[in-house]
Amino acid sequence: MDSDYDPKREAEAAMKLAVTADGPERQRLVGLAMAWHGLARLRAPRAPCRESDATA
Numbered sequence: 001m002d003s004d005y006d007p008k009r010e011a012e013a014a015m016k017l018a019v020t021a022d023g024p025e026r027q028r029l030v031g032l033a034m035a036w037h038g039l040a041r042l043r044a045p046r047a048p049c050r051e052s053d054a055t056a
Contacts, residue, residue: 007036007037007039007040007043008036008037008040010036011033011034011036011037011040012033014029014030014032014033014036015029015030015033017029018030018033
Protein backbone atom coordinates (compact mmCIF):
# COMPACT_ATOMS: atom_id res chain seq x y z
CA MET A 1 0.00 0.00 0.00
CA ASP A 2 1.46 3.35 -1.03
CA SER A 3 0.33 6.82 -0.03
CA ASP A 4 1.19 10.41 -0.87
CA TYR A 5 2.35 11.10 2.68
CA ASP A 6 6.05 11.20 3.50
CA PRO A 7 6.17 10.62 7.28
CA LYS A 8 9.62 12.19 7.63
CA ARG A 9 8.49 15.35 5.86
CA GLU A 10 5.32 15.48 7.96
CA ALA A 11 7.33 15.08 11.19
CA GLU A 12 9.62 17.93 10.20
CA ALA A 13 6.67 20.15 9.31
CA ALA A 14 4.97 19.45 12.65
CA MET A 15 8.16 20.32 14.56
CA LYS A 16 8.51 23.59 12.64
CA LEU A 17 4.95 24.47 13.64
CA ALA A 18 5.64 23.46 17.25
CA VAL A 19 8.53 25.92 17.44
CA THR A 20 6.16 28.81 16.76
CA ALA A 21 3.31 27.54 18.99
CA ASP A 22 2.73 28.03 22.72
CA GLY A 23 1.38 25.93 25.58
CA PRO A 24 -0.91 23.00 24.86
CA GLU A 25 -0.75 23.59 21.10
CA ARG A 26 3.03 23.17 21.18
CA GLN A 27 2.70 19.96 23.19
CA ARG A 28 0.11 18.61 20.75
CA LEU A 29 2.33 19.38 17.76
CA VAL A 30 5.38 17.77 19.38
CA GLY A 31 3.31 14.64 20.00
CA LEU A 32 2.15 14.70 16.40
CA ALA A 33 5.74 15.04 15.18
CA MET A 34 6.77 12.09 17.33
CA ALA A 35 3.97 9.98 15.86
CA TRP A 36 5.03 10.87 12.31
CA HIS A 37 8.63 10.09 13.22
CA GLY A 38 7.56 6.67 14.51
CA LEU A 39 5.76 5.99 11.24
CA ALA A 40 8.83 7.05 9.29
CA ARG A 41 10.94 4.56 11.25
CA LEU A 42 8.45 1.77 10.53
CA ARG A 43 8.45 2.55 6.81
CA ALA A 44 12.25 2.74 6.51
CA PRO A 45 13.50 0.49 3.71
CA ARG A 46 15.11 -2.66 4.94
CA ALA A 47 17.97 -4.54 3.39
CA PRO A 48 16.85 -7.73 1.65
CA CYS A 49 17.26 -10.85 3.73
CA ARG A 50 19.99 -13.16 2.50
CA GLU A 51 19.01 -16.79 2.10
CA SER A 52 21.73 -17.90 4.51
CA ASP A 53 20.25 -15.62 7.21
CA ALA A 54 16.76 -17.02 6.67
CA THR A 55 17.88 -20.64 7.14
CA ALA A 56 20.09 -20.01 10.19
